[in-house]
Amino acid sequence: MNEVRGGVYPFCRSCTASSVAWRAPDPNRLKGLGTHFYGHHDVCPHCSSSVRTLYVTFLWVPISRVGRYRIIRTGGHSYVGRKLLQYPLPVTAPTEQPPSEFKNHPELADATYEEAEARWAAGDSARAQPLYETSLAACEKALKADDPATLRVRLRLAQALLATGDYGAAIAWFGLITPQLVRVFGAGHELTRIAIEGITSAQSTVGGPQDEAKLLTARLAKLEPSLGRTNPSVLRTRGALGRATLFAGQLVPSIQILETTLADSIDVFGANHPDTNVARGSLQEACELADSKSRKDREAAARARRRWL
Structure with missing residues (x-):
């Protein structure tokens, strides 16, 4: 590289x-x-x-x-x-790689991902992006959403979206896969660090949480009428909007958005799907934050817990 x-x-x-x-x-x-x-x-x-x-x-x-x-x-x-950094980060020993089912699916070892990587390394993000999307579709058809191989392609797609300036899509992807990377690879893994820094870079470019929420609201308004409310891209964007709204200090709207995201994720993916678990975790985080806020916020959190948590 x-x-x-x-x-x-x-x-x-x-x-x-x-x-x-x-x-x-x-x-x-x-x-x-x-x-x-x-x-x-x-x-x-x-x-x-x-x-x-x-x-x-x-x-x-x-x-x-x-x-x-x-x-x-x-x-x-x-x-x-x-x-x-005032001092260089310490070099950590490589961690053991989690097992992947990729080796059991030889049909996934085609030239698409390799071509995407070559274009990415050459700085051609725009042409790499659709190749990563094709490779990811194949992985998600054969592997679990949180299989290490799937997560690597998801991360690369998020990076390509960031590089091409599609900040809303990049934030949505990074927000979804970061907790999955933490769980599968660990918080200190290189891939997890790349995801955390990727979403920070995208958010910094967009502005503060309110600017981020506006961007994601506009993206959702564009996607949902054509794709439907349960399309995975719509669910990712709505989940990211819920988190941005939370960080903007609007707890009740955030809880409502995240409740809708969790409900639709359960309908589409199932209750125990990795993406559903991320939606559930985001709602849990919003409810915990609301516990120390106003009465209206606490009541919204209590209702959400009774329904979903």
Whole structure:
């Protein structure tokens, strides 16, 4: 894999290795203060990111240093960033790979995935994406949704969607597969880290949770009339919308959206399907957060628990 594709898009391998995923602070929570980047040095020849120092400002005067970041501008005042590590991450020993049923399905070992990987490595994300979709359809027909082989293709498809700028679809996929990767491979596995950093990158590009919710709402409004409410793509998007709404602080709407997602997932996939379990986990998380909020939030959580949890 080349230097650029070895990293978390749009950062190259070297810049990814020397930094961690980071989401810009919400300016609405700074209570009269602002932030501003100063400096512009160590420009990367591979991904064009540069090192800048972030300060909290008051009336444009820097008052406290936040940290050093690698920044890539995405147009206007928008950017994606990664926080520089003061010390390199420790090298961990490779973990034992979980068993896969892939070896029992020789029909899956065709040239489609290899061609997709070749196009991905060459930077041709747009042509790699449909090939990953074809490979994934074959895997999901023969293997479980959380089989290690299926998860690898799901992750690669999410990366391709991120690389082509389809942020809503990328967020939906990353949000679905990250808890599955944690369960199958472990929280510290390289694939899990790629997924976590992938969704952070997509969310950072979109903006805050409210911007993310708007994007996913528009995507859902486009998909559902043509595909139907129980289409897997619709379910992924609605689940992501429920999580974005939760992080935006709108607990009752979030619980309602996640209840609908769980109900439809049970109807389509079954109660114990890996994707259904993710929907159930998201609803559980929303209910737990609501327990410490307003009476209206607590009542919504109690109703959801009686129905589904």
